[in-house]
Amino acid sequence: MTNRRQFIAAGALLPSLASAQGAPKPVGSEHWTTKKTPDGDVRLFIWRKKPADVSKGAILWVHGSSVQSVPVFDLQIPGKPEYSVMDWFSRLGYDNWCFDCEGYGKSDKKRNINADVATGADDIAAVVEYMAKQGVQKVMMYGSSSGALRAGMYAQRQPERVARIALDALTYTGEGSPTLAQRAKGLPKYKASNRRPIDRAMVRSIFTRDGHGDAADPAVVEAFADAVLAMDDSMPTGTYIDMVEKLPLVDPEKLKVPTLIMRGQWDGIATMQDVMNFFVKLPNPDKQLTVMPGAHTSMRSKNYERAYHVLDTFFARPSLAYTGSG
Numbered sequence: 001m002t003n004r005r006q007f008i009a010a011g012a013l014l015p016s017l018a019s020a021q022g023a024p025k026p027v028g029s030e031h032w033t034t035k036k037t038p039d040g041d042v043r044l045f046i047w048r049k050k051p052a053d054v055s056k057g058a059i060l061w062v063h064g065s066s067v068q069s070v071p072v073f074d075l076q077i078p079g080k081p082e083y084s085v086m087d088w089f090s091r092l093g094y095d096n097w098c099f100d101c102e103g104y105g106k107s108d109k110k111r112n113i114n115a116d117v118a119t120g121a122d123d124i125a126a127v128v129e130y131m132a133k134q135g136v137q138k139v140m141m142y143g144s145s146s147g148a149l150r151a152g153m154y155a156q157r158q159p160e161r162v163a164r165i166a167l168d169a170l171t172y173t174g175e176g177s178p179t180l181a182q183r184a185k186g187l188p189k190y191k192a193s194n195r196r197p198i199d200r201a202m203v204r205s206i207f208t209r210d211g212h213g214d215a216a217d218p219a220v221v222e223a224f225a226d227a228v229l230a231m232d233d234s235m236p237t238g239t240y241i242d243m244v245e246k247l248p249l250v251d252p253e254k255l256k257v258p259t260l261i262m263r264g265q266w267d268g269i270a271t272m273q274d275v276m277n278f279f280v281k282l283p284n285p286d287k288q289l290t291v292m293p294g295a296h297t298s299m300r301s302k303n304y305e306r307a308y309h310v311l312d313t314f315f316a317r318p319s320l321a322y323t324g325s326g
Contacts, residue, residue: 026090033130045106046099049086055093056316058136064145065239068105069098071227099127103236114194116238117249120150128161140315144168146239152250159256168262169296171270172278174247179268184244190237197234200225210266210295252278258286260314264294
């Protein structure tokens, strides 16, 4: 019986593995859009991977505080094609978009600002407007860590443009968070400058700070660090300050769209109770909370396929035939 169950379980993975590794490699295209600000125009870098057959809609992927978009969502590692999120989801039939927030990667860094969460929500608005001009009228969104806050804030502001949203590594009030308690110690330094230096040790700490560094493949961690550090040696301080001083930044009662909350079992960015308090206040009954074996980095962990499966099943969920009277 055990062998039969193992065989069935392994067989259940074959379609997704074949989708990720057997189909032709998706081709990316570079795009740019302009965000209007009181200080002048800001250029934002956008990266798109669109399959020939889009059967499941468009996803906008939103990065976090210490990384850029392409290393997170289109990481290319020889022999490990599964670590490109955009390639995987392109093969599943999604039109994939990601972008560098202002102050990150290839996007403009010319303004004298610290690129806080609200600035990132403004960036999303500019990118969604650009996507609309390319024929994408409604988006699904995934955001991780401060990217979840950026995405959630945008969805509060413009729910009519968001079909579904996934918030990974989310923090609500921050109460009891060991990561934010540690980060608060550096608050004077962060408030004294618009940018903070990063190095390989800092990037590695994203994977190790929750005490489960072995949840990620060391080769993947190093490839990820290579990709991040090739683009930036510093990152904006705004989201760090926001997450220490200004939480909550997203009001769950104002988040009206279908929402998935993804949480790593050992993620120190928030307590389980904090995440639960957010979840129960979401007004849309089409909501889901999934706890995964992992820490802060679900996409880069050895359990990446669990995160992909959770996302795909939520984003591809059939529309409802009945939603109640009135």
